[in-house]
Amino acid sequence: MKKMKSRINICMIGTGYVGLVSGTCLAEIGHRVVCVDNDGRKINYLKKGIIPIYEEGLEALVNKNVKKGNLFFANSVKEGLHHNKQRAEAVFIAVGTPPRDDGSADLSAVEKVAEEIAKNMTDYTVVVEKSTVPVETCLWIEKTVNRFNKRNIPFDVASNPEFLREGSAVWDFLNPDRVVIGVSSKRAESLMRKIYAPLKKSPMLITDVKSAELIKHASNSFLSTKISFINAVANICEKTGANIDDIAKGMGLDKRIGSSFLKAGIGFGGFCFPKDLEAFYWLAKQKDYDFELLKNVKDINEQQKNWMVKRVEEELWNLSGKRVAVLGLAFKPNTDDMRFAPSINIIGSLKKLGAKVKAYDPVAIKNAKKVLKGVEFAPDPYSCVKNADCICLLTEWDEFKRLNFKKILSLVRHPILIDGRNLYVPQVMRKMGFTYKSVGRP
Ligand SMILES: NC(=O)c1ccc[n+]([C@@H]2O[C@H](COP(=O)([O-])OP(=O)(O)OC[C@H]3O[C@@H](n4cnc5c(N)ncnc54)[C@H](O)[C@@H]3O)[C@@H](O)[C@H]2O)c1
Numbered sequence: 001m002k003k004m005k006s007r008i009n010i011c012m013i014g015t016g017y018v019g020l021v022s023g024t025c026l027a028e029i030g031h032r033v034v035c036v037d038n039d040g041r042k043i044n045y046l047k048k049g050i051i052p053i054y055e056e057g058l059e060a061l062v063n064k065n066v067k068k069g070n071l072f073f074a075n076s077v078k079e080g081l082h083h084n085k086q087r088a089e090a091v092f093i094a095v096g097t098p099p100r101d102d103g104s105a106d107l108s109a110v111e112k113v114a115e116e117i118a119k120n121m122t123d124y125t126v127v128v129e130k131s132t133v134p135v136e137t138c139l140w141i142e143k144t145v146n147r148f149n150k151r152n153i154p155f156d157v158a159s160n161p162e163f164l165r166e167g168s169a170v171w172d173f174l175n176p177d178r179v180v181i182g183v184s185s186k187r188a189e190s191l192m193r194k195i196y197a198p199l200k201k202s203p204m205l206i207t208d209v210k211s212a213e214l215i216k217h218a219s220n221s222f223l224s225t226k227i228s229f230i231n232a233v234a235n236i237c238e239k240t241g242a243n244i245d246d247i248a249k250g251m252g253l254d255k256r257i258g259s260s261f262l263k264a265g266i267g268f269g270g271f272c273f274p275k276d277l278e279a280f281y282w283l284a285k286q287k288d289y290d291f292e293l294l295k296n297v298k299d300i301n302e303q304q305k306n307w308m309v310k311r312v313e314e315e316l317w318n319l320s321g322k323r324v325a326v327l328g329l330a331f332k333p334n335t336d337d338m339r340f341a342p343s344i345n346i347i348g349s350l351k352k353l354g355a356k357v358k359a360y361d362p363v364a365i366k367n368a369k370k371v372l373k374g375v376e377f378a379p380d381p382y383s384c385v386k387n388a389d390c391i392c393l394l395t396e397w398d399e400f401k402r403l404n405f406k407k408i409l410s411l412v413r414h415p416i417l418i419d420g421r422n423l424y425v426p427q428v429m430r431k432m433g434f435t436y437k438s439v440g441r442p
Helices: 017-028 040-047 058-067 077-081 108-120 137-148 169-174 186-196 209-240 244-252 273-286 292-316 342-352 365-371 381-385 405-411 426-432
Strands: 009-013 032-036 071-074 090-093 125-129 155-159 179-182 204-207 323-327 356-360 390-393 416-419 435-438
Touching: 009 017, 009 077, 009 108, 017 032, 017 058, 017 071, 017 090, 017 169, 032 077, 040 071, 058 071, 058 169, 077 108, 090 108, 090 186, 108 125, 108 137, 125 137, 125 186, 137 155, 137 209, 155 186, 155 209, 179 186, 179 209, 186 204, 204 209, 209 244, 209 273, 209 292, 273 292, 292 342, 292 390, 292 416, 292 435, 323 342, 323 381, 342 356, 356 365, 356 381, 381 405, 405 426, 426 435
Parallel strands: 009 032, 009 090, 032 071, 090 125, 125 155, 179 204, 323 356, 323 390, 390 416, 416 435
Antiparallel strands: 155 179
16 A cells, blocks of 8 residues: 655745744644745844744744754745745745735735745645635635646645634644634645644644635634623723622633633734734625624724723823833733734823833833834833833733832832733732732722
C-alpha cells in the first residue's frame, strides 16, 4: 500500500499576527511552510530572526523551525509558491480584512492575493481562506482565480477560519477547541485533513465552505454579545448596589451559559471583535436581514468606553490640567496589539477634556506611540503614577497584580484608582487608602 505523505508544502500569505503564528505552528507540526508578506521590512526582519510582533513562545518556535528547515520567508507570492523548486499544494490567505468606513470588510488584499495565486500556480492547489471574511467570499475568490488562471490549472477554495487569541496564540493554534474546515470537494478535504492530522486531539468539523465562513463571524459576534451583555448587567448593578462578580459567577455555573466571557469591564477592542461584528451586521443588511442585536452589542460596547471617563470626572470634576496616569494600553494583556484598543478612545476623551495623560504598558508602547499623540509615555508603572491626580487601569496585565501599592500611595498626588478591568479586591484597595472604583461592584 502507498504510504500517505504527511509533510505538506504550504504557502502562508500575510505574515501578521495570524499568518506568522499559523505558519510557524504548521511548520512545528511537520509541514514545510513558506510565509510571504508584501511588507519587505517585515520579511527582512524575520529572515534575520527578529520577530516583528510580541506573542509568547513565538520567537523560540520560529527559530526552531527555521533551523530545522521547516519554515522559510519570502517577499512575493511567486517565490512563496515555488520556494526552492518546491511547489506549494495549499496556499493560505492570511492578509488583513480591515473595516471600511461603512463597517463592511475591505477585501481588496484578499482579491489581490487571489489574483497572484492564479497567475503563479502550476498544478492543483487548494486556496485556503484563513483571514476572517464574510460568507460568500469563497465565490469571489473562485471567480478571481478563474479570471487570471489562463492555463486552467485545477484548484479548490477552502475555508479554515482561525480562532486563536492574541496573547496565547501559539498555544491556541496547537490546542484548538476545534478545527473548522469548509470544502467543496473530496480532494480538498483530503489535503486539509492531512494538514491538520497531527492535531488529532482536537475535533475537526468538516462543512461546506459558506458554513465555515459563517461559523467564524457567528462565533466572534456571539462572544462580543456575551461581553456586552455582562457589561449591561454591570450597569444595572451600579444602579442597584448588586455585585457583578457574584452575578457572573452565578450565571457561569450554569453549564448552558458557561463562565467565560462574563467579565465586566471597559468593553472589547482589538482587530477582531469590533470589525467582525460590524462586518457581520453589514453583511446581514446586504441580505435584507436587520440583525439589530449586533447593533445593540456594538452600542453597549461604545457606551462602556465612556464609563472610565465618567468615573474620572466624578472624582476630579474639571479635568483641565489634571494629571491622569494610565496603566495598560494594549487591547488585552500579553499582546502589543493596539488596534481598536479601548485605551485609544478613553485617552482621546481625557485629553479632549484637558487632562494631561501619562501612560505605561509592559509591551505596547512602541505601537501606542503610532496612534496616541500628545501622551507622555513612562518606562515603568511607578514613574507613570508619579504626581498623578488619578490612576486609570485599562489592561489587566499580570504585572499590575503585583504592584507595590505602598510605593504608589507615596508617589501619587491623590490616591484615586479607577479599575476598568476589576483587577483588584475593592475592600483591600480601600483599606490601603485608595478611593477605588471598579465596574459593577459596590
Ligand atoms: N489577530 C487576531 O487575533 C486574529 C484572529 C483570528 C483571525 N484573524 C483574522 O486574520 C486576518 C489577519 O489578521 P492579522 O491580525 O494577522 O492582521 P495583520 O495586519 O497582523 O497581518 C496581515 C499581514 O498581511 C500582509 N499583507 C497585506 N496585503 C498583502 C499582500 N497583498 N500580499 C502579502 N501580504 C500582504 C500585511 O503586510 C500584514 O503583515 C484578518 O482577517 C483577521 O480578522 C485575526
